Amino acid sequence: MSEFSLYLLQQLINGLTIGSTYALIAIGYTMVYGIIGMINFAHGEIYMIGSYVTFIVIAGLMGMGIASLPIILIVALVVAIFISSTYGWTVERVAYRPLRGTNRLIPLISAIGMSIFLQNFVVLSQGSRDVALPPQITGGWNFGDPSLYEVSLSYMQVMIFAVTFISMTLLTLFISRSRMGRACRACSEDLGMTNLLGIDTNKIIALTFIVGAALAAIAGLLLGLYYGVVNPFVGFIAGLKAFTAAVLGGIGSIPGAMLGGLILGVTEAMTAAFFPSEYKDVVSFGLLVTILLFRPSGLLGKPEVEKV
Amino acid sequence: MNQFRKTLLGLSTAVCMLGLTAAAQAETLKIGLAGPATGPVAQYGDMQKIGVMAAIYDINKAGGINGMMLEGVIYDDACDPKQAVAVANKIVNDGVTQVVGHLCSSSTEPATDIYDEEGILMITAASTSPSITEKGYTTIFRTIGLDSLQGSMAAEYILTNAKPKRIAVIHDKQQYGEGLATSVRDLLAAQGVKAAMFEGVTPGDKDFSALIAKLKKENVDFVYYGGYHPELGLILRQSAEKGFDAQFMGPEGVVNSDLAKIAGAAAEGVLATAPKSFDQNPVNEARVAAIKAKGEDPTGPFVFTAYAAVEVMTDAMTATQSTDAETLSDYIREHDFDTAIGKVKYDEKGDLTESTFLVYRLHQDGSKTPAE
Numbered sequence: 001m002s003e004f005s006l007y008l009l010q011q012l013i014n015g016l017t018i019g020s021t022y023a024l025i026a027i028g029y030t031m032v033y034g035i036i037g038m039i040n041f042a043h044g045e046i047y048m049i050g051s052y053v054t055f056i057v058i059a060g061l062m063g064m065g066i067a068s069l070p071i072i073l074i075v076a077l078v079v080a081i082f083i084s085s086t087y088g089w090t091v092e093r094v095a096y097r098p099l100r101g102t103n104r105l106i107p108l109i110s111a112i113g114m115s116i117f118l119q120n121f122v123v124l125s126q127g128s129r130d131v132a133l134p135p136q137i138t139g140g141w142n143f144g145d146p147s148l149y150e151v152s153l154s155y156m157q158v159m160i161f162a163v164t165f166i167s168m169t170l171l172t173l174f175i176s177r178s179r180m181g182r183a184c185r186a187c188s189e190d191l192g193m194t195n196l197l198g199i200d201t202n203k204i205i206a207l208t209f210i211v212g213a214a215l216a217a218i219a220g221l222l223l224g225l226y227y228g229v230v231n232p233f234v235g236f237i238a239g240l241k242a243f244t245a246a247v248l249g250g251i252g253s254i255p256g257a258m259l260g261g262l263i264l265g266v267t268e269a270m271t272a273a274f275f276p277s278e279y280k281d282v283v284s285f286g287l288l289v290t291i292l293l294f295r296p297s298g299l300l301g302k303p304e305v306e307k308v
Numbered sequence: 309m310n311q312f313r314k315t316l317l318g319l320s321t322a323v324c325m326l327g328l329t330a331a332a333q334a335e336t337l338k339i340g341l342a343g344p345a346t347g348p349v350a351q352y353g354d355m356q357k358i359g360v361m362a363a364i365y366d367i368n369k370a371g372g373i374n375g376m377m378l379e380g381v382i383y384d385d386a387c388d389p390k391q392a393v394a395v396a397n398k399i400v401n402d403g404v405t406q407v408v409g410h411l412c413s414s415s416t417e418p419a420t421d422i423y424d425e426e427g428i429l430m431i432t433a434a435s436t437s438p439s440i441t442e443k444g445y446t447t448i449f450r451t452i453g454l455d456s457l458q459g460s461m462a463a464e465y466i467l468t469n470a471k472p473k474r475i476a477v478i479h480d481k482q483q484y485g486e487g488l489a490t491s492v493r494d495l496l497a498a499q500g501v502k503a504a505m506f507e508g509v510t511p512g513d514k515d516f517s518a519l520i521a522k523l524k525k526e527n528v529d530f531v532y533y534g535g536y537h538p539e540l541g542l543i544l545r546q547s548a549e550k551g552f553d554a555q556f557m558g559p560e561g562v563v564n565s566d567l568a569k570i571a572g573a574a575a576e577g578v579l580a581t582a583p584k585s586f587d588q589n590p591v592n593e594a595r596v597a598a599i600k601a602k603g604e605d606p607t608g609p610f611v612f613t614a615y616a617a618v619e620v621m622t623d624a625m626t627a628t629q630s631t632d633a634e635t636l637s638d639y640i641r642e643h644d645f646d647t648a649i650g651k652v653k654y655d656e657k658g659d660l661t662e663s664t665f666l667v668y669r670l671h672q673d674g675s676k677t678p679a680e
Contacts, residue, residue, distance in 0.1 A: 007525050014517035128346050130538050132570045135549070142551065149525060152550045227514045228545060229538070229570050231348060237512055272518030278481055278508035280518070 006149040011273040012266065017157045017226070019265020020164035024219035025242035026249070026257035027171065028088075028212025034188040034252035035208050038104060041111040042091045044239020045118035046213045050084040050220025051230040052126060055133050069136060073221075080217040087118070088213025092206050115235075122232040130231045137225060160222045167218055168258055171211070175254065180207060188252070248288055250301020259299060263287075336379040337372075337631065339364065339618065340399045342409030342419065343434075347386035348538055351564060351608070352411050356433055357382065358604045359614030360408050362595060363622075363648075373622050374629055385419075387412040396422040405429065405631055408617045411610070413437030413455075414483045420448050429633040431620060433613035436560070437483055441657040447633045449640060449654060451613040451620065451647070453663040455484065458559050458581045459491030462532060465579070465667045465679070466492075467499055470555060472530030476505035476523055478543075480535030488559050489534030504528055509539055516543045517550065524552045536561040540578075541570030548574035555579065560609050560665070565674030576672040579679055583664045586612035586649050595648065607675075613664070616647035 025047050032040045057076040066072060095110040140154030175181040186194040187204045195201045223238070224230050241264065249260025264284055271283040291299065341360050343353040357380075364378045372378060383399060385392040392415030399407060400422060407423060407430040410416040416435035423430040424445040432440070432448075436455040441448060466472065475496065479489035486508065493503050504526045509519060520543070523531065531554050533540050540562045547553070548571075557579035568575040587596050587606045595615065599606040606612075623645055624636045637658075645652040653661045668676040 003525075007521065010521045011518055014515075014521060017517070018515050123346065128348060128350060130348065130541070130566060130570055132541075132566075132572075134572055135545075138549070140549075150551065154549055156549075223514070227542060228572075229514065229542060231538075233348070233512065234514065269518040273522060276507035277519050277522070278510065281510065 003148040006144040006151050007273070009144075010149070010151045011269045013151070013153055013157060015266035015269030016262060017160050017265070018268065019245075019262040020160055021219045021223050021226075021261075022238075022242050022245045022264050023258045023261025024164055024167060024215045024222075025238060026246040026261045027168075027215045027254060028209075029243050029246040030249070030251050030254060030257040031184075031208045031212050033246070034254075035184065035191065036096070036100075036205055038096070038107050039111070039243070040091070040096075040209070040212070041108065041239070042095065042114040042118060043212065043216060044235035044237075044242070045115050045122075046084050046088050046091070046235075047216040047220045047238055047242075048122065048230070048232060048235030049087055049118065050080045050213075050217030051224035051234065052122060052131075052220075053080040053083045053217070054221040054224045055131055055230055058133060058136070072136070077218070077221055080221050081214045084213045084217035084220065085210045088209040088216075089206055092209040096205075096209075097202065115239075119232050119235065126232065128232055130229050132229050133224070135228055156226050160226060163218060163222060167215060171215070171254070174211075180204070184208065244285065244288055247298055248291055250295075250298025253298070253300045253302070256298055256300035263299075335376055337376040337406075337625075338379050338381050338402070338404045339621070340383055340402075340404040340407040340409070341380050342383045342385055342392070342395050342399065342407055343411040344387040345382055345384035347388070349387050349412065349536060351566060352387075352434060352610060353384070355605075355608030355610040356408065356411060356614040358599060358606070358608065359433065359611040360618055362599050362611075363615045363618035365598075366595070367618070367622055373625050378618075378622070383409075385410055385415050387415055389415050389418050392416070392419045393422065395419065399423075399428065400426045405633060406621050407431070408433060408614055408621075411435065412484065413440060413487075416440055417483070420445060424448060427633045429621060429636050431617040433617045434610045437487060439483075441659050445658065447637045449617075449620070449637075449658040450660065451616040451649060451652065451664075452583060452610075453660055453665050455488050455559075456491055457663045458665050459488050460495055461581050461663070461665050461667060462488075462557060462559070463492050463495035463499075465581075466496065466530065466532070466557070467501065469667075469680070470530055470557075470579070472555065474504045474526065474528045475501065475530040475532065476526065476528040476554075477503045477532045477534070478505070478519070479508050479533070480511045480539055481508035482511060482535065484561060485533075485535035485559075487534070489532065492532050492534070509535075509543075511535070511539060513539065514542060516546050519543070520547050520550050520552050523547075523554065524550070529554050531556050533558045533562065535559075537564045537567040538570065541567050541575070544571035544574040544578065548572075557581075563609050563668070563670065563676065567670065568672050568674045571672075573672050575670060578670045580668050580670055580676070581665045582668050582676065583609045583613060584649075584666045585668075585676070589648075589650075591650075592648055612648045616645075616649040616652060619647040620645050620652060 028043045054076045057079045061072045095114045099107045137156045144151040245260035245264045246257045249256030267284045268280045271280040343356045344350045345353045383395040385395045396419040411434045413435040432450045438454050477489050477493045479485040560582040563580050563582040596606045624639045667679040669679045
């Protein structure tokens with residue numbers, strides 16, 4: 001392979017890594033939108049909390065003298081999912097449920113309030129500085145001709161792909177095969193009718209927030225380990241990017257969120273590869289505008305049918 | 309009965325104490341400390357606080373200034389230009405007439421307008437952007453050298469000591485970082501060394517893998533980074549993971565023990581221009597010991613520049629017997645001061661006439677040693 005194609009491959013790997021985590025967070029936006037037609041602006045903060053919980057658990061376990069990496073990671077994952085899901089459920093209970101049936105703008109504002117609250121809550125309880133964790137999963141494969149360009153694929157990146165792929169598969173199976181999944185799909189088609197047919201829609205909406213939060217917690221763990229640094233402000237940018245990914249793929253569509261995340265990640269990496277990297281946000285958001293101009297419902301979104 | 313007496317006694321003591329504090333308050337002279345007490349760069353605010361509080365403590369122990377005790381009041385701007393303006397207005401409203409701060413150049417700049425207009429003496433111990441003193445203000449000074457001096461020092465070191473084959477200049481698109489990066493690039497170009505890459509990153513970004521892949525492709529062996537430690541820390545960490553081992557160099561904004569916390573072993577050997585380690589200066593031995601005794605860290609780059617800022621202010625106040633900013637400013641421009649950072653002399657703009665920087669090599673335990 002030539003130097004150019006090796007370089008392209010490296011940037012593709014970088015883009016897919018960051019893109020798959022965008023996709024994980026984007027699922028939370030798209031599921032909530034698909035069912036209640038609202039944007040959960042506190043979702044980025046749930047991801048941030050997931051990262052913090054991971055750091056606290058890992059530091060705690062290492063402090064207790066547990067050295068086995070798989071045990072540390074599994075415990076961190078379970079605790080992060082549990083705590084983030086609790087926060088996701090609470091956000092729904094506090095900021096959405098009491099406002100159901102009101103003007104759409106009101107829950108939107110209460111969600112922004114929730115986001116500011118959560119961010120400041122973490123600032124006050126954990127401090128506003130960067131918290132760092134030593135690298136846990138090190139090493140990787142290098143291939144390509146070292147005299148031309150050496151492509152590196154770290155074990156951490158492979159783990160990000162693998163965990164994202166497994167989570168996405170499980171989610172797809174859950175939505176398409178399980179009873180609860182069927183209820184979710186019914187809710188997204190017609191919330192009022194589903195309610196009339198005897199399904200507890202409150203429960204399904206709460207479930208949506210919990211599932212979204214669990215995926216955000218997985219992203220929080222993966223990105224926390226990948227970068228090794230977290231601060232209370234990471235949720236805002238990550239949330240914005242994931243929201244963009246969800247809109248790009250077609251908000252309300254789960255495969256759309258996955259696709260949107262990957263496209264956004266790869267676009268960013270490729271822009272940084274061939275233009276000065278300060279243009280990467282310009283290009284990715286330019287792409288968003290262009291796609292929305294020609295396909296207002298996103299790449300895989302269904303054309304909007306006005307809900308009554 | 310007994311109970312009643314106790315209460316009465318307690319009440320009268322409380323009243324006496326209230327009276328005392330009121331009397332004491334009337335005697336204090338407030339010095340405002342403007343800088344980040346919260347936010348991602350709050351540790352720089354801590355350094356300033358440690359220095360100013362130590363200076364105030366020493367001066368008060370020696371009897372205060374013109375019969376008045378000093379008191380440091382903290383104003384938090386979180387290094388945010390918008391909050392800096394709000395803080396400056398609050399300082400004006402509170403009647404504080406001497407300010408040490410602000411810290412980040414981008415928040416010092418909007419605040420200076422307000423101080424100059426309202427007649428408040430401001431000495432920044434950390435802002436190095438040249439434009440702060442270029443507007444013809446009378447009451448604005450610093451106890452730290454300029455960005456441009458740091459840039460020329462870095463460029464000189466690169467040309468004479470490091471002699472890299474291919475150099476990249478990266479910055480964080482902010483006033484401080486981009487200003488420095490631009491001056492380094494231009495100074496190198498003037499000597500015939502052309503930067504292979506010159507580009508910006510977004511502050512707060514966590515993923516630099518695309519940038520690192522590009523640096524690797526360009527076969528860069530030296531990177532100058534204009535910006536602060538959170539981004540450089542991540543760039544170093546991710547470079548090490550991706551097997552990119554160039555020599556990195558930064559300005560004093562990256563000199564911070566958090567750099568090593570973020571980057572781990574990858575922080576070893578990074579070069580940086582930083583204010584001279586005044587805590588190593590034998591003159592400051594007693595002050596360092598006093599700060600350590602309080603359980604605080606005297607090694608931060610802004611601790612003794614902040615200490616010196618208070619000294620310049622109070623020396624001028626003692627000499628002029630005044631707290632009027634105009635009178636003090638005139639005095640400061642015309643005289644030399646003997647401070648914790650050595651002899652201090654100002655030019656017409658309010659800048660130091662001598663640079664306070666040196667090139668250091670940083671280590672993974674957070675310490676630094678002068679570079680060879």
